[in-house]
Amino acid sequence: MLDSTSRKPDTRERLLELAESAVLAKGFAATSIDELVAAASISKSGFFYHFKDKGELAEAMMQRYIAHDKAVLDDLFQRADELNDDPLHGLLVGLKLFAEMMANLPEVHPGCLAASFCYQDQLFNKKIRDMNAASVLGWRKRFRARFDAIVAKYPPKQPVDLEALSDMAASNVEGGLILGRMLKDVTILPRQILLYRDLVRLTFQPS
Amino acid sequence: MLDSTSRKPDTRERLLELAESAVLAKGFAATSIDELVAAASISKSGFFYHFKDKGELAEAMMQRYIAHDKAVLDDLFQRADELNDDPLHGLLVGLKLFAEMMANLPEVHPGCLAASFCYQDQLFNKKIRDMNAASVLGWRKRFRARFDAIVAKYPPKQPVDLEALSDMAASNVEGGLILGRMLKDVTILPRQILLYRDLVRLTFQPS
DNA sequence: GGAACCAGTGTACCACGGGTACAGTTTGCG
DNA sequence: CGCAAACTGTACCCGTGGTACACTGGTTCC
Structure with missing residues (x-):
């Protein structure tokens, strides 16, 4: 069940949040996928599961x-x-x-x-x-x-x-x-x- | 002689001008040195003559x-x-x-x-x-x-x-x-x- | 007329990171 | 059990920043 105390980390949302701070700090081009997946503790493939590019x-x-x-x-x-x-x-x-x-x-x-x-x-x-x-x-x-x-x-x-x-x-x-x-x-x-x-x-x- | 009709292209100034338009369009990180030197019709070495990095x-x-x-x-x-x-x-x-x-x-x-x-x-x-x-x-x-x-x-x-x-x-x-x-x-x-x-x-x- | 200097060229090379491709695996759920 | 969601792992290519260095054509100073 998915209640408010759900352990579901909502990886996609976390990626978006991380991406937003990084982009506001360095710009989009300088924000690497590698740094996002490292910060979110997932693999690069995991990123491409959520976003096709x-x-x-x-x-x-x-x-x-x-x-x-x-x-x-x-x-x-x-x-x-x-x-x-x-x-x-x-x-x-x-x-x-x-x-x-x-x-x-x-x-x-x-x-x-x-x-x-x-x-x-x-x-x-x-x-x-x-x-x-x-x-x-x-x-x-x-x-x-x-x-x-x-x-x-x-x-x-x-x-x-x-x-x-x-x-x-x-x-x-x-x-x-x-x-x-x-x-x-x-x-x-x-x-x-x-x-x-x-x-x-x-x-x-x-x- | 360097008068107002000088043929001197002032490469450095041209690079800065090109870089400015490119950065305003795409951001700094996405602006590559290669594209600047191509647009200015000089070599990559020419760029590093003007700017050390x-x-x-x-x-x-x-x-x-x-x-x-x-x-x-x-x-x-x-x-x-x-x-x-x-x-x-x-x-x-x-x-x-x-x-x-x-x-x-x-x-x-x-x-x-x-x-x-x-x-x-x-x-x-x-x-x-x-x-x-x-x-x-x-x-x-x-x-x-x-x-x-x-x-x-x-x-x-x-x-x-x-x-x-x-x-x-x-x-x-x-x-x-x-x-x-x-x-x-x-x-x-x-x-x-x-x-x-x-x-x-x-x-x-x-x- | 030669030395020094300015403004570059050309070539070769390297490491890193973005991005692609795709097969395989774990996890939760009905 | 079976299936889909949510990933992992590996392998690979290419563009980019950056280094190194030898070389050159024109100008100016003496």
Whole structure:
């Protein structure tokens, strides 16, 4: 039986986890299958049982990463919406929760797999690049829907590029991750999120 | 004689240029010395005449990239300052020029080498990582100086995290580059820059 | 006009690691 | 028992980074 205390090691999942940290540290090409199987304590053949080649590993990594990313955001904004009915305040609360979550990480965030893949995209097939694009369009759509609700209630004083403002959620997180890593400073990302929150507030909140 | 019409091909520079595009497309590890020498039409020995190993190539690439990056920004803000004496308006003009420059690129920007290296930083030695950190601190310092001048003349209505606001210049560009690449949309980066400009304006401009 | 030097070429070689192929084996389960 | 899932073991090929070293064509200095 497979209950929560199952001894089943779920090798495939372990490989994906190991691969993700390695890729975020060294890039995909420099991440060797040998090092993954050594760390997972399986044989090289065992790897090829789970993934027919390295490309399939990449595909599974992206799938896993995107699903996890979506689940975190879904949960975050669901909690924010439970605290509030107003679309603007809901978003502001959500961004605050997001910033707090990122501030409470024990060490500097290891980075975004989508960004890593983006900067090595010639290594991957079209399917993977499309998944990547779809995931960032997911962020755009998610935030755009909220901004559409917000403008209906709080018409901005000046014209706003709502698509760019929606994209800035993802853009600013990606940038914050990079700066945080470069400077080894865990505070950069949460502060960038709060600054984005300020922009949203200044744009829509009646003064 | 070496004049401006010199036939001197400057092999080293060509190698660095080729390496930069290749690394931005595939990452450093996947960029082989053999492909570079083939593209530059020299022999492998020729490569090792210029760089003692691949690590030295990486170092030279970063040096070149950072110098170029600095030169572009210096030029940009020098032009902006010539148009204006006011610190706030000078920055706003500079950001507008920056956005226009990015909007006029013929195709989607190939990306930031510092970000690429950041996402593969375990491949590089401490010296290179330090150069990378120093370059982003350069952005912070540059913008922080401008904001310090701005707050003196335009005290903001609400407290502002000036360091985060300075970092956001780099952060938002990094993010805009990534989103632009992922979605193959050249308009994303300039619109992100204009949005950052809006935040600066909203933060300091008396209403 | 020869020596020194710059910017390479050509050839040969090696170790390592990624990746492929495929047959064989253990483990859990109905 | 029988079967499938989840592997193991072995053998092999090739690309890549890197070393070693002898050589060369052009330029400049004296």
